[in-house]
Amino acid sequence: MNFDFSEDQRMLADHARKFLSESCDPERLRSHIASGADYDEALWQQMVELGWPAISIAEEQGGLGMGALELCVLAEEVGRVLAPTPFFSTVCLGAELLKRCSNSEAAELLGQIACGEAIVAVELAAKSLQVDADLLTVSGSLPAVAYARSANFLITSALLDGKLSLVLIDTTATGYQTLDLPEGVDELASYQRVSLESVPAIVLQSEQGAEALIDVITNQAAILTAFEQLGGAEVACYMARDYVLERYAFGRQVGVYQAVKHRLADMMIKIELARSNAYYGAWAMSVGGSELPLAAAVARVSATDAYNFSAEENLHLHGGIGYTWEANCHFFYKRARLLAMSIGNIAHWSKKLLAAA
Amino acid sequence: MDFNDTREEAMFREEVRNWLNDNAGDYRQPLGMSPGDVRFAELGRDWQKQKAKAGYAAISLPKDMGGMGGTAMQEVIFAEEEGRYHVPVGPFVTIGCQLAVPTIYTHGTPEQIEQFAYKTLMGELLWCQMFSEPSAGSDLAGLRTKAVRDGDDWVVNGQKVWTSWAHTADWGVLVVRTDADVPKHKGLTYFLLDMKTPGIDVRPIKQISGESEFNEVFLTDVRIPDRYRLGDVNSGWKVVMTTLMNERLNVGGESKGLPSIDELLDVVRSAGDDAAPYHLDVARHVATDMGLKNFRARLLTSVSRGETPSAMSNMGKLVSANMLQDISAIAGDILGMDCAFSAENNELAKKFQYGYIWASALRIAGGTDEILRNQIAERVLGLPGDIRVDKDIAFAQLPAGK
Known part of the structure; x- marks a missing residue:
């Protein structure tokens, strides 16, 4: 039995953890929010230098030629520190999607992603954008897209002759417009409304090809998000653990009280179940078999429950101080909520789970 | 990342599969007995003997202790493969082989090892575990059954409860209080008890399921020769810990009879x-x-x-x-x-x-x-233990409920 990451993969995780803990601490998150920037450009540049955007892109396309498991490892580490970068949209969604397209434009963009020249925004669930089949332009609007303003390219689902397709849009083209959204659930995330007016588009995939690709990338997104959630959940759990060891009430460490201990034990249980299912997801991604839909759904459901619970109880166990901007609980509390909604809620994934089980 | 056996594991699994195929034929179908049926215990003895002869009685126990000298993983593989059949394996056998034998090896005299270990592994002796009491469950060290020294014997009085398979056991491991004037963990002593000794009354407990897998065991003036004491007088807690540490790695597969x-x-x-x-x-x-x-x-x-x-x-x-x-x-x-x-x-x-x-x-x-x-x-998570009010006080002075 060898149901674990390899030594090399664990080494990658260690390096990533060390780098991120030094370059993306909570103070940095607070100053990032204060700066009003869409993403932390310096941090993203460092990730590029480490080769992270290239990690799962094939060597002949300019990448490092590693696979799904390495991507999972990085997703967890990024999730631990809530790194405000377009890593997920560009690398976990964009590159994974483009790898599975045969157009020359896709290959070219992959190369740009690999060397850090392109940021990509991705929307897989859009059902209202229309492609003009003659002019090959797209029109319509998207209510909230991550990193839509920072992105060099947008990949989105759109209707072509009434059928789902995937299109690639250059965000510098005339007619592409992003609009600020009022304050949202998570200040560390950058989301904009997108308005498209006859924007030229390249069709990456159409008809069954598009539907199948959207399915694969959506399932992968659930698994990679599960790793991101797992990273955040574990940090929240240990943050609570450290605090209840430090805090005294009624003459004792509050960590002595069973009401507190049992809550922490439950966090750990949910996290270990979520980790086990996330590993199953990683395995399913890496072998690319028929178990992917089920693995994605169970990873998604377990990780969402684990992160929600850990983030909520972490803030709660901090007491009043947890409700302050200076304490870091809120970053996880808000991110857990965002991730619970961002790629389809738990009811949606439960349906998929029961269909696949 | 995969779910596969290593090469050595796969070879062992293959060997076990072949052996089961040749030897477990009678157990391909459910036996059609309720979980507490005493016939399991008799079948269990025979099955254990069959395993012992093939070297599978105690896979991870060292060879000089009558085991196979194998790994914990081989133990798991055997259990997985054996679990595909409806073999008569249960507490009636495992209490002896997995709990009593390792405890006797750790704390026993050469005579005790000689008398019990081999026979138990061969299925000749079935065991039960008399630890829990009506007022000592989660707080096991709070047990009240008492043993008093009388010449070469100890005289035991008290009551045990939730004793699985006491009704079929030949011997039992027993922990009792031998000194109530010291703190609770320091006044316990561990014994091996012949279940045919006069004064033992095993009464089945009617459970909410209507079945009776568990028993109460009443002990009235039960005499145990001192040579059946395991470990030193008042050092029983240490011996209990050895028994509990040997409780099988809880990686269990699917339980038969329960809904999936x-x-x-x-x-x-x-x-x-x-x-x-x-x-x-x-x-x-x-x-x-x-x-x-x-x-x-x-x-x-x-x-x-x-x-x-x-x-x-x-x-x-x-x-x-x-x-x-x-x-x-x-x-x-x-x-x-x-x-x-x-x-x-x-x-x-x-x-x-x-x-x-x-x-x-x-x-x-x-x-x-x-x-x-x-x-x-x-x-x-490394959180501190509960504040204890019962650690440094004589057992006899502890408040007790009804």
């Missing part, structure tokens, strides 16, 4: 839209069930590397017992009153009804939900 998550899905699907309000809960249970299976695969990975699994493995029983209760309740709700009183015609309904009943025991036995949460919090 697939059976819940059958119930849910047959009910169509009527069951829709339960879908979210059901999906969560499916995710939890898969989480446990995948967690087990992670545990076995560390066993396979020769590591000791973390205290997190305590969560297995905690999670599965609660899940059993919940899924049995959901299935009951969905099947409804139509099945509530006519379950004998519906195997599935019967299974879920039994699951609901048994889950309540499972949440208590082998460490309650609360004790297991404490262990996870203390051993995995």
Whole structure:
């Protein structure tokens, strides 16, 4: 039995953890929010230098030629520190999607992603954008897209002759417009409304090809998000653990009280179940078999429950101080909520789970 | 990352499969006996002897102790393969082979090892474990059964409870209080007791299921020769710890006779839209069930590397017992009153009804939900233990409830 990451993969995780803990601490998150920037450009540049955007892109396309498991490892580490970068949209969604397209434009963009020249925004669930089949332009609007303003390219689902397709849009083209959204659930995330007016588009995939690709990338997104959630959940759990060891009430460490201990034990249980299912997801991604839909759904459901619970109880166990901007609980509390909604809620994934089980 | 055996593991599995194929033929089908049927114990002796002759009686015990000198992973592989058959393996055999024998090897005299170890591994001696008492469950060291020295013997008086298979056991491991004037953990002594000794009264407990797998054991002026004391006088707690540490690595597979998550899905699907309000809960249970299976695969990975699994493995029983209760309740709700009183015609309904009943025991036995949460919090997360008011005070001075 060898149901674990390899030594090399664990080494990658260690390096990533060390780098991120030094370059993306909570103070940095607070100053990032204060700066009003869409993403932390310096941090993203460092990730590029480490080769992270290239990690799962094939060597002949300019990448490092590693696979799904390495991507999972990085997703967890990024999730631990809530790194405000377009890593997920560009690398976990964009590159994974483009790898599975045969157009020359896709290959070219992959190369740009690999060397850090392109940021990509991705929307897989859009059902209202229309492609003009003659002019090959797209029109319509998207209510909230991550990193839509920072992105060099947008990949989105759109209707072509009434059928789902995937299109690639250059965000510098005339007619592409992003609009600020009022304050949202998570200040560390950058989301904009997108308005498209006859924007030229390249069709990456159409008809069954598009539907199948959207399915694969959506399932992968659930698994990679599960790793991101797992990273955040574990940090929240240990943050609570450290605090209840430090805090005294009624003459004792509050960590002595069973009401507190049992809550922490439950966090750990949910996290270990979520980790086990996330590993199953990683395995399913890496072998690319028929178990992917089920693995994605169970990873998604377990990780969402684990992160929600850990983030909520972490803030709660901090007491009043947890409700302050200076304490870091809120970053996880808000991110857990965002991730619970961002790629389809738990009811949606439960349906998929029961269909696949 | 994969779910595959290593080459050595695969070879051992193949060897075990062949051996079972040649030797476990009688157990391809369920035996059609209720879980507490005494005939299991007799069949269990024979099956144990058969395993012992082939070297599988105590796979991970060193060779000089009568074992195979194998690895913990080989132990798991054998159990997995054996679990494909309906073999008569249960506490009646495992208490002796997995708990009593290692404890006797650790703390016993050469004479005790000589007398008990081989015979137990050969299935000739069945054992029971007399630890719990009416007022000592989670707080085991609070037990009150008393032994007083009388010449070369000890005279024991008191009551044990929840003793599985006491009615078929030849011998029992027993822990009693030999000094009440010192703190509770320091006045206990461990004995080996011949269950045919006069003064032992084994009474079956009628459980809420109507069955009687557990017993009360009343001990009245039971005389135990001092040569059957295991370890020093008043050092019994240390010996108890050895026994409890040997409780089998809790990576258990599927229990026969209990409803599975697939059976819940059958119930849910047959009910169509009527069951829709339960879908979210059901999906969560499916995710939890898969989480446990995948967690087990992670545990076995560390066993396979020769590591000791973390205290997190305590969560297995905690999670599965609660899940059993919940899924049995959901299935009951969905099947409804139509099945509530006519379950004998519906195997599935019967299974879920039994699951609901048994889950309540499972949440208590082998460490309650609360004790297991404490262990996870203390051993995995490093939280401090409870403030103890009973550690530095003579047992006789401790307040006792009714």
